[in-house]
Amino acid sequence: MSKTVYQADHSGHYLGPVEADESPLEPGVYLLPAGAVEAPPPGEWPDDKWPRWTGAAWALVNRPQQTEQPSPAAKLAAFLADNPDVQALIEEQQQ
Structure with missing residues (x-):
């Protein structure tokens, strides 16, 4: 029961x-x-x-409000824009 x-x-x-x-x-x-x-x-x-x-x-x-999260690509683009040295390393490795 x-x-x-x-x-x-x-x-x-x-x-x-x-x-x-x-x-x-x-x-x-x-x-x-x-x-x-x-x-x-x-x-x-x-x-x-x-x-x-x-x-x-x-x-x-x-009730907690859910906010829209940025896409992973948008997060990466923002990170690279804030860290130009990382972007330069990536470009260097691609050559």
Whole structure:
């Protein structure tokens, strides 16, 4: 037998529901996965918020904003522009 519990990551941010199995040695006692809690998170929350377990209850915190990362080629071009001596070594090796 199992029941649904709610998984949080190492910093308490909600990941999703998981199943907790009943202990084979103690009927009625459930073995919670690491970071899981029995209290359900809020049913709904705004897109800019994220449930986080505080150790006592769920709180809605600001969701981290994801920024667009430059491509590896753009990173390399910026590095070479900032380090002309490296660019010169590369050109020297190609001759």
